[in-house]
Amino acid sequence: MKTCLIVDDSKVIRMVAKKILDELGFATEEAADGQLALDACKAKMPEAVLLDWNMPVMNGIEFLRALRELPSGGDPIVIFCTTENDLDHIQEAMTSGANEYIMKPFDSDIIQAKFQQVGLI
Amino acid sequence: MSPEDFNFISTLIKARSGLALTPDKAYLLESRLMPVARKHSHNGLEDLIAALKARKEESLIIEVVEAMTTNESFFFRDTKPFDLLRDEVLPPILEKRAAKKHLKIWCAAASSGQEPYSIAIVLKELGAQLAGWNLDIVGTDISHEILTKAANGQYSQFEVQRGMPIQLLLKYFDKKDETWEIKPEIRSMVKYKYYNLLDKLSPLGGFDIVFCRNVLIYFDPKTKGEVLEQIASLMPEDGRLFLGGAETVLGVTDKFEPVKGQRGVYART
Numbered sequence: 001m002k003t004c005l006i007v008d009d010s011k012v013i014r015m016v017a018k019k020i021l022d023e024l025g026f027a028t029e030e031a032a033d034g035q036l037a038l039d040a041c042k043a044k045m046p047e048a049v050l051l052d053w054n055m056p057v058m059n060g061i062e063f064l065r066a067l068r069e070l071p072s073g074g075d076p077i078v079i080f081c082t083t084e085n086d087l088d089h090i091q092e093a094m095t096s097g098a099n100e101y102i103m104k105p106f107d108s109d110i111i112q113a114k115f116q117q118v119g120l121i
Numbered sequence: 122m123s124p125e126d127f128n129f130i131s132t133l134i135k136a137r138s139g140l141a142l143t144p145d146k147a148y149l150l151e152s153r154l155m156p157v158a159r160k161h162s163h164n165g166l167e168d169l170i171a172a173l174k175a176r177k178e179e180s181l182i183i184e185v186v187e188a189m190t191t192n193e194s195f196f197f198r199d200t201k202p203f204d205l206l207r208d209e210v211l212p213p214i215l216e217k218r219a220a221k222k223h224l225k226i227w228c229a230a231a232s233s234g235q236e237p238y239s240i241a242i243v244l245k246e247l248g249a250q251l252a253g254w255n256l257d258i259v260g261t262d263i264s265h266e267i268l269t270k271a272a273n274g275q276y277s278q279f280e281v282q283r284g285m286p287i288q289l290l291l292k293y294f295d296k297k298d299e300t301w302e303i304k305p306e307i308r309s310m311v312k313y314k315y316y317n318l319l320d321k322l323s324p325l326g327g328f329d330i331v332f333c334r335n336v337l338i339y340f341d342p343k344t345k346g347e348v349l350e351q352i353a354s355l356m357p358e359d360g361r362l363f364l365g366g367a368e369t370v371l372g373v374t375d376k377f378e379p380v381k382g383q384r385g386v387y388a389r390t
Contacts, residue, residue, distance in 0.1 A: 016145075085278060087296055090287065101287040103278050107145050110282045116200060117286050 001027045002120065003044075007037040007060065008052040008081070013104075017050055017081070020108045024121055034058030038066055045072050048120050050111075051098075053082035053089070061096055068097040077118050081106060122150065126170045130154075130185075133173070137186045152277050153188045157181075194235040196284035202334070202363055205383050207243050210361050214329055215250070217359060222254045227325065229318060229333040229352075231260025234271030234311070235284070236332060238303055241310040242293055259325070261316035268313045274303035319344065322351040329357060334385075335365035342373060349374040353389055362387040 004026040006017045011032075018028045029046065031037035035058040037049070049067070053060040060080060067073045077099045082089070085103040093101055100114050115121045130150060131142040142149070150166060158169040161181070173181060197203050218224060224244075228237040237260035244256055262268050281290055281301045294301045316325065318336065331352055337345045352362060353376035362377055364370070364385055370377045377387040 087291065090291060094287065094291070103282060105148060106282070107148070110279070113195065113282070113284050117197075117284075 001025065002048065003027045003029065003046040004048040004050060004120075005029045005031060005037060005040055005046040005076075006050045007031045007034065007055070007063065008050075009033055009055040010052075013052070013081075017111070020111050021050070023108070024112060024115060034060060034063030034066075037063050038070075041067055041070065041073065041076070045070075046076050048115070049076050049078045050081050050102075051078055053080060053084050053093075061092065064093070064096050064098060077120055079114055079118065122147070122166060126167065129174065130170055133182065134186055134189050137182065142189070148279065149189065152279055154185060157184055157188050194232045194280075194283075196235045196281070197239045197286075198236065198284060198334070199366055199385075200284075202332075202385050203239055203243055205386055206240070206330070206363070207247070209383050210330065210386060211243075211247075214359060214361070218329070223257075224254060224330075225257040225326070225328045226259070226330045227328040227332065227355075228258070228260040229331060230336040231262045231268065231271055231311075231313060233267050233276075233280075234260065234274060234303075234313075235280075236260075236334070237271070237311040237313075238274070238307055239284075240332065241307045242289060244310070245293070245307060256310060258311045259328075260311050260313045261318075261325070262313075263315070263317050265315055268315060271311075272308075272313045274308040276301045276303075318348050322348075322355060325355065327355050327357065328360065330361050330363070331356060332363045334363055335368070337368060338365065346374045350376050353377060356389055358389055360389055362389075 004021050006014050006028055008014050008017070009032050014030045018030065021028050029040055031040050033055040038058065051060045051064065060082065064078055067076070078097065079100040079102060080093045080098050081102040081104060083104045090101050099118050102110060102114055127147060134142055154166055154169060158166055161169065163169045163172060173185065215224065226240055228240065231237050237258050241258055244251055260271060278299060278301065281294065290301065293304050293307050295304060333352060337348065340348065349370065364387060366385055370387055376390055378390050380386045380388050
């Protein structure tokens with residue numbers, strides 16, 4: 001079973017994403033900010049990360065850059081999932097090492113389509 | 122939207138079409154029904170729903186139900202057929218036409234344009250290999266309204282996220298306010314035409330590759346066979362037909378046979 005780390009400061013969003021990912025056959029972990037996510041990755045690298053942008057303590061883009069510096073930090077497939085929907089943010093995410101990008105709001109069809117595109121399912 | 126309004130409209134749509142609108146699909150009401158509201162000069166969904174409640178006008182109800190039940194189309198739907206097109210189907214066909222440099226592709230159910238534009242992007246991504254080629258992509262459908270949308274090439278955030286990889290979105294779309302518009306270089310590759318598959322198909326001309334995915338499922342076996350026979354007559358011997366994943370030619374027509382190792386791809390017999 002592949003693992004996906006859900007990183008979002010909203011408990012509701014984490015819950016919705018977890019439900020969808022459960023149905024897609026993922027084992028999920030959750031983190032409420034970038035620092036907690038980074039700690040989780042250092043303990044055990046997940047196959048996938050679903051990543052919010054705006055979070056307290058450490059935001060999504062800071063987390064992503066720090067993750068890619070870690071040993072094996074290049075391995076996880078990182079999919080942003082954020083309300084930021086302008087070209088500048090998307091470009092910045094992609095050049096910082098994101099693999100895909102979801103603009104909120106999302107539903108199960110979008111998550112499934114995006115996870116398929118990056119070869120996770 | 123108030124829970125009462127959501128309840129009213131979802132009950133109405135369920136009763137008329139069988140479509141069950143769960144709360145996670147509530148955004149669909151917004152994206153599908155706002156155009157209907159605007160068309161009837163209502164300020165928003167609340168006004169539209171109030172009008173539905175007050176007047177129970179049959180034509181408005183039908184319009185609302187149709188807007189909600191139009192099939193959702195995905196870019197690069199099912200992914201695999203487009204990989205097959207690029208990696209297996211196109212190379213021999215292009216090789217054979219290297220002198221004429223002319224390729225003709227038909228999307229028999231263009232809907233709102235996602236499939237023809239996906240094909241156009243596959244061709245565009247081949248880059249220099251197709252430089253100087255004359256590429257005809259024709260998209261047909263039986264709804265004028267959906268063809269107008271297809272030709273406009275404008276999609277909501279939800280629509281572009283259904284299947285369009287982010288890198289290709291950045292490359293081939295412009296963002297205008299909250300709308301994603303396909304770039305002219307891709308849009309101009311596709312010509313849209315109103316056409317009914319039950320009519321005589323020969324006026325459409327010949328095609329090297331035909332996409333007819335998830336359309337024939339709506340026809341009875343006899344009609345299916347007739348349409349496929351007509352399609353076969355439009356194609357050269359090395360032409361290829363794409364059908365939907367759940368479709369088959371077995372027992373329907375002997376004009377096509379499945380291509381080994383290429384799921385959903387059919388060759389003329």
